[in-house]
Amino acid sequence: MKLEFPHAALDDLRSIRAYTLDRWGPIQEQEHLDRLWNKFEHILEDASKFRFRPDLFSGCQIAAEGKHVILFRMRHGVLQVVRVLHGAMDFRWHIPPGARPGHRHRGRT
Numbered sequence: 001m002k003l004e005f006p007h008a009a010l011d012d013l014r015s016i017r018a019y020t021l022d023r024w025g026p027i028q029e030q031e032h033l034d035r036l037w038n039k040f041e042h043i044l045e046d047a048s049k050f051r052f053r054p055d056l057f058s059g060c061q062i063a064a065e066g067k068h069v070i071l072f073r074m075r076h077g078v079l080q081v082v083r084v085l086h087g088a089m090d091f092r093w094h095i096p097p098g099a100r101p102g103h104r105h106r107g108r109t
Helices: 005-024 026-045
Strands: 002-004 063-064 066-077 078-085
Touching: 005 026, 005 078, 026 063, 026 066, 026 078
Parallel strands: 002 078
Antiparallel strands: 063 066, 066 078
16 A cells, blocks of 8 residues: 655644754654654554544544644545644644535546
């Protein structure tokens, strides 16, 4: 199975990395990123174990890792990590417009 990270998710990971490095140093930064990657692998093993949140976007599931929540969906055998957000955030404000319920995508999917 493959992993896909849209721009917003990559920006989230960069932000998490920079904040952790600045706040706690390189060892903690690496440990934190390793835990996130381990969670991605865990999701790939069996995504059905994770809670569905269709109110956020079509096919949305969530997985907690520490203080962060991974918002993802499975599409055609690909794990699409849509966002990696702090658990205290209002997830609805951080969903890309094309992924929101009720949004109609024009063109091929």
